[in-house]
Amino acid sequence: MSQVDTEVRPSNFIRNIIDEDLETGKHTKVHTRFPPEPNGFLHIGHAKSICLNFGIAQDYQGQCNLRFDDTNPEKEDIDYVHSIQEDVQWLGFQWAGEICYSSNYFDKLHQYAVELINKNLAYVCFLNSEETREYRGTLKVPGKNSPYRDSSVVDNLALFERMRLGEFKEGECALRAKIDMASPFMCMRDPIIYRVRFAHHHQTGDKWCIYPMYDFTHCISDAIENITHSLCTLEFQDNRRLYDWVLDHLDDFQADNRTRQYEFSRLNLEYTLMSKRKLNDLVVNNVVTGWDDARMPTIAGLRRRGYTAASIREFCKRIGVTKQENMIEVAMLDACIREELNEHAPRAMAVINPVKIIIENYPEAKIEEIMAPVHPNIEEMGKRPLAFSREIFIDADDFREEANKKYKRLVQGKEVRLRNAYVIKSERCDKDYEGNITTIYCTYDDETLGKNPSDGRKVKGVIHWVEASTAKNAEFRLFDRLFTDVNPAAADSIEDVLNPNSLVIKQGVVEANLMHAKAEKTYQFEREGYFCADNKDSSCDHLVFNLTVPLRDTFA
Structure with missing residues (x-):
């Protein structure tokens, strides 16, 4: 042999x-x-x-x-x-x-x-x-x-x-x-x-x-x-x-x-339980929805969350095999999936906290098609069509009525570039009785489509968006660590170290291309993170996307 x-x-x-x-x-x-x-x-x-x-x-x-x-x-x-x-x-x-x-x-x-x-x-x-x-x-x-x-x-x-x-x-x-x-x-x-x-x-x-x-x-x-x-x-x-x-x-x-x-040595991973008995207790006590809950460290849970087999194999390769007991940083696991997805995941746009923009000088009946790359660095993956019209959604966090110079998104009276589309300028906004912004009114420059505007004007901020009439409603499940303690197995009571914010659910919109997103296929939602369609709950009639892993501090 x-x-x-x-x-x-x-x-x-x-x-x-x-x-x-x-x-x-x-x-x-x-x-x-x-x-x-x-x-x-x-x-x-x-x-x-x-x-x-x-x-x-x-x-x-x-x-x-x-x-x-x-x-x-x-x-x-x-x-x-x-x-x-x-x-x-x-x-x-x-x-x-x-x-x-x-x-x-x-x-x-x-x-x-x-x-x-x-x-x-x-x-x-x-x-x-x-x-x-x-x-x-x-x-x-x-x-x-x-x-x-x-x-x-x-x-x-x-x-x-x-x-x-x-x-x-x-x-x-x-x-x-x-x-x-x-x-x-x-x-x-x-x-x-x-x-x-x-x-x-x-x-x-x-x-x-x-x-x-x-x-x-x-x-x-x-x-x-x-x-x-x-x-x-x-x-x-x-x-x-x-x-x-x-x-x-x-x-x-x-x-x-x-x-x-x-x-x-067995694997000890930060913020993670590695005892099947204790994991079973989480299931039996309804702390999680099952063994395949996307917050669980089970292979089924990681798969449901969008981790790939290749990323898990790479993680196991990196941690090595020794006789020395140690605690592995969870960031190493995150790095393995992030590196793979950054290189291979198709791009898409999703708005998790939507607020509507009305572009007042855009023709009311017009809906145009803009071609955007599926991946910015892999031409072979082709392009995808994006609808654009007078009404779009942006993330509420991407608008401020007033902001300092470090804020590179949309500010009232100033310009920002829409990803793969036009430069827009905020003119005014509507609010509800609680002071929440409900609608932002803008104008656009029809000569600024794409990354190289004809007038040579430089706009530092770039934000993502989704066209309103073709947008698909979606549920976003934002996952964090299940435990607040780096070593939950050592806690006197598991209940004391449970993270109350391990799951936050948001209702937003995604581009129409994601209508038939395949379960477990992970996308980079530009400027948001890596997400995959849930393999149990997502359907064409009810899109559900799970956060796989956030982007780094600088946008990928």
Whole structure:
């Protein structure tokens, strides 16, 4: 199996290990896996793992399995299975062969548990959960043996069979590995490897009422699938000892080139929760509208907001793979999508806070067509038609009755240029009883169409606009960070750090070309930001645009 050219591939400690394994002949191929639990939607942290596992497999011409570690049926759902498959493919990756499930191996896992019992390395324990915690000890105090630890092999085989047959209640007993209750590593203090659960499983139905624990299942699943490099995050570092112990004591997995576990730092992103449990709480408590809410860090949420697969892959590339825990600035993620969209996103005009302008010296019945570039720097993208008439909308923030010289937009008695159109001059305005401006009356210079007016007059200010009669009403969802604290996971209460302005909804107008805007296709709304049509709520009859990311301080 050939390796990737070291001059073009990124380098990190995992790739260095793989290079050495291939060079020494320990492995002749690379086989990784992405093993999500189907108990929620994937988030940006999972994207890092996806890019790592599938990326390594691609770079080394190997394989990467998609395996669902589905050992906890009470919290799992087939909808999560489907969403995870969709997210992996949307990110640009394809798994090797058929989708794998840990539940495919339940028969073998049961056999391996029986093997451990036969070797006097597992026993059925009847301590309740409180007693189990007490016997387990603490980081400073060693645990003590369960009174059931020395039961005979014959008795344990019989009890485990009764567990399988459903003769014990949930929580009444569990099968534990017999390792070392004095171990400095808590995970090695006779961990539970099977428990009783009377729960319907989305793959195996009601066949089982005992389910294996994750730590017992994961290593065996890796070994069955001939995974060469099992990559996981640092919180599983201590569990590597249990990973190896299980395989060390099963006859089928004694090869020198069997799977090994390697740990890397998980993604910690500013202002973002990375716990599926806590994200699920946001959904259940209606803090957000669902797992795919555009404020959520889920891949589905980012996609709905207009982030592209390429931008997420680039982000994962930039943050790299290390063993060092750190907090990544959310600005890095924003930069990745902004850079891509600035280069590729088509331009359009939208007015989020519209106020009407009447151009009094423009012919009343006339509507002309102005051609504007789809992208200012890519001629191949062509031009788009813009209607122009006597009545247009501009943003209310782009007009002042009085302003200083730093204000480069429309001021009463002064001129401004309309993007791709004419120079106009404000003459007067109407207000409502509360003093809000309702209509601005202007005049225009019919010789100033385009960027190079014939009279050579220089007008510094340029503002965007939308023609009134062809304008399409649109809802704009302006998103901000969901949390006000840089590390919301550390907060005593999530409610205390929720941003009350994480979503602001505005009603405005867009140019007619956006009538059939494709869901998730992102546009640069000139001078406003990058927006995409919502993939659930937007339609021709009700346009809804989500803010993907704002423009920089200087207009792109």
